[in-house]
Amino acid sequence: MYILARALIIGLFAFTSLQSSAAEFADGPIIFGYGKHAAVKQDMKIAKDTKLKVVFDVAKTGKDGGVNRGFDSVARFYNMHVANGIPAQNIDLVVVVHGGATNEMRNTKSYQAKYGKENPNSELINTLLANKVQFVQCGQSAAFHQMDNTDMIEGVNMALSAMTAHAILNAKGYSQNPF
Known part of the structure; x- marks a missing residue:
């Protein structure tokens, strides 16, 4: 009985510690509802006049039909750098989409026709585009997924x-995010 009680107390302590760590993650200051990030004691300081030109490659679909983690990573990158003093105007981000993630670029009408439901990525994609x-x-x-330009989110x-896009963006000075 003593061992069971002790195990429960240790488990509760571990769970509480995890909860307090998770509570330190916040969204914003640019994209709200997505892109949660944590404050970090940094050894590698970021100069406030830093200019970032980054391309993200997203080919995998969102897990279980939910928001694509690749798109959420873009929101996190944007949020955490602005939260740490980099002006939004110094951050240029591009998302190159291919493979299975292609269908997540479908507008409401096209996605509804193909899947019979709302595109779970529309809100985040439109918010990122607006920023x-x-x-x-x-x-x-x-072409492989039979998606025309008119089927895409505006x-x-x-x-x-995608290969062409990456080559052009690289020539324009964009670095590729490896995650």
């Missing part, structure tokens, strides 16, 4: 291919 994040759809993946741009 100057660019989305580039791989044309080869769009503001998403079509490229010849």
